[in-house]
Amino acid sequence: MNAKQAYSEKGRQALGRLLHIGAGNTGQAKKVADFLLAWHNSEENGGWDPVDLWSVDAAIADDILAVLHLIRASHCYPPELGFDPEVTAVWELWRSKTV
Secondary structure, three states: OOHHHHHHHHHHHHHHHHHHHHOOOOHHHHHHHHHHHHHHHHHHHOOOOHHHHHHOOHHHHHHHHHHHHHHHHHOOOHHHHOOHHHHHHHHHHHOHHHO
8 A cells, every 4th residue: 555545545544434424413523524525515514713723622633634635635525435315414414404
């Protein structure tokens, strides 16, 4: 496994954890959802404030950073990585009522 594949696998695992957290109903879940939904469609869902990294546990912040590496390397959105149902569930929880 080369370095790019290792980053990709680490990022996909981190993304799975973040999607699980973002589907929750806590302050940290909202911060994670804001990050994920900004990546999914920032024009529709709003941007993401990197200072939110200060408001989540270190492990969650590390997962966000791993996903940022994945975004950079893959040039893909969550659905293109096979996470469409999960990101849709996060959107429905955090944004569908505000649209």
